[in-house]
Amino acid sequence: MIPHYSASDTIVAVATAPGVGAIAVIRLSGPEAITITNSVFRGKDLTQQPSHTIHFGTTRDQDKVIDEVLVSLFKAPTSYTKENVVEISCHGSDFIVQQIMRLLLQKGARLAQAGEFTKRAFLNGQFDLAQAEAVADLIASDSALSHEVAMKQMRGGFSLEIKRLRAELVHFASMIELELDFGEEDVEFADREQLRQLILNIQRIIRELLKSFELGNVIKNGVPTVIVGKPNAGKSTLLNELLNEEKAIVSDVPGTTRDFIEDEINIEGITFRFIDTAGLRETTDKVEAIGVERTLQKLSQSSLIIYLFDINTTTPAELEEELAKLNPKKLPLLLVANKVDQASPATVAAFAQLEGLVSISASEATNMETLKQALVEKVNLGKLNTKEQTIVTNLRHYDSLQKTYEALDDTLNGLGLGISSDLVAADIRRALYHLGSITGEITTDDLLDNIFTKFCIGK
Template sequence: MTNQFHTTDTIVAVATASGTGAIAVIRLSGPEAISLTNNVFKGKDLAEQASHTIHFGTIRDGDKVLDEVLVSLFVAPHSYTKENVVEISCHGSDFIVQQIVQLLLKKGARLANAGEFTKRAFLNGQFDLAQAEAVADLIASDSALSHEVAMKQMRGGFSQEIKRLRAELVHFASMIELELDFGEEDVEFADRDQLRRLIGNIQQVIRELLKSFELGNVIKNGVPTVIVGKPNAGKSTLLNKLLNEEKAIVSDVPGTTRDFIEDEISIEGITFRFIDTAGLRETTDKVEKLGVERTMQKLNQSALIIYLFDITEVTAAEVQAELHKLNPDKRPLLAVANKIDQASPEKLAAFASIDGVLQISAAEGANLDALKLALVQKVNLGKLNTQNQTIVTNLRHVNSLHKTYAALDDVLHGVSSGMSGDLIAADIRRALYSLGEITGEITTEDLLDNIFTKFCIGK
């Protein structure tokens, strides 16, 4: 969207997290951002200062000094929103922050809505909608990979891929539209064989993008990893060791964990959401029985399973039977033998011969690094190259890609059956519409509200 979105109001919001800190940042955007700030700022005349400069002074309500501040100026169109933007860095007291915000409101600003700064940046052509959504992903990123993917999308990696596909389709759409203008002369400007090849190529790219969503979802939201096993296998001890904190209660009494406990850590840049569950056993205790039922629910929702067993208590045959019963869907599973510090040499040897079983001591911390490495390998991101591979992380984009693919199927069917140019053109327009939804070339106010209201205030 290249047209400037002109607005007459100036918005203000606190751009830093709530709570007392050393510094807080108050952000303004709009035509009066500089003049409003100048009206309450004692220091240099901000109206005469260059863009991208910082100025020391005080914020005053009449003769009352509210705080000593630094004011950063970004003069339109050289700002995040392409409007005049001012950022006031003040002391982090909630009282001071609210005093300054209330003063700016009194002078004529209004409180910004959630995501309104980024929405203005999009509407003013600073970046497209996919890039705007990546801003929210970047803020929420909590691992190296999620940060890397969000940064690439914010810089336009995914958008460029979509725009390239759309440009190729636009060319053929224009050729077919031109044919309609010469309908009575029976001319053909759009080579149908070339159109088939183009659509085949585009659909191949879309298939790769859709396939990447499985990885993208893992990178963005983490890997739900369920730790299951019989009571007293050491599940809670393992969770505590992985998290490096006493998250779960550890006891020698079987059935201590009655419900699931969840937390997450980053391993090799990948976020794993670990879920410690109630021990799997037959029980008459109503509360523990409910916990076992919830364990099975979490098991069905997991992307990765750690089956932990006490190597001193079971045989290899029993473990293999339990694994077959637990994982009929053949999800990624890691079988882990615990308490090797208590096991006999014969036991260790018996399980060492079973392929894929990792031996650890959760209590002693033995082989936990090997366990972490095995978890990363099970996720199968080893071939992922976030520098060169376009990765889809947004469900809205996935839905639009599916609609594009279906419309292109209809184009192929129309070409093969000799359908008239106007019907083929209509199906191409549907594909173009769905691709345009991703980047915001085609959008609605409801869609924008749905996207930007999920942003934090001040961004």
């Protein structure tokens, strides 16, 4: 939990990743950021320089030169935090960084807590809470789609949608609240039918947002994809070919893979987390049996299954029987026939009627692009338009939208029963509360601490 320090503190942190590099960046924010930096800097008088300028000089401990640095100035309110912000670019030596940090702390700065720069930006009105959370998503983005969605949310795309819905509901809530002031006069300022239609429209939009979370979760966290099949079907060979490296041991001996092997690749902007598993079969080998059990566990946690089979040693009837046992939850499944380079035309023809079958040779890298395209299609992002469509990627937002929807349901039920204005107003206030919690119009200290402690130090 972030300790509740004074907002007048000047904070400092290393903003670049730990480890030796060409440069490191030390960031300060607060009313004394420029003054404190100026006290350890030799060059121009930083207190007299304009905002958004960069200055060369040295950092010194009295007369001892620590490093040659570039200092960037961002004066309030035109900075990330809307406070005075200084960024010191020094050489990436851990020793140099620690010496400069020690000096800045001695001069009156304090160490920033995790996410405190972004928390200050939120508290100072730079952006709302949903946009602040998008900053963390942008830092963590590892694909084109996750980057695009995080960038749109950081620029306020999702927030605008929520604020628009909330503003429409606030208008009717105020009318109903006004009715309560004239309770003895039996007046009605809020047209109940218009309110009902508004709620139905808001619920329709919320349903679309809730529906988008499944895709948003895929974009943000990737697709857990389990490769399963019998021993010697070629699962490890397929994984190696997809990853373009020798990640898994390949052998003709059945049961070589005793545990799962996991790695990621990006296909058309979507991150797939591939998991190669132990072959599915009855076994008396205790270690292999543990591997088979873990395979079944991974299946229950996956979003997509690749069932790989050797087309030369499997009949259509055997395949149908195996699939019936394998996928009781009816997860998206891609059926892949391997070793087609060794198969006769008659064998290939026997499986031709299977819908969605992809035929490959993992060892010869045959039809791998077709397989990758089939994987993308299975994720069902074909109609996704990240530039136009608002997508929910955050579980907290999903939960708040769900609670908003339920509160609106209660409001509709109340209107249908003709309940009093004060009870209708209470349900609307509950819906407004949950909508407001998404963008930070409604917040608690615990909520803010929970969000910002997940950020890295220096952001």
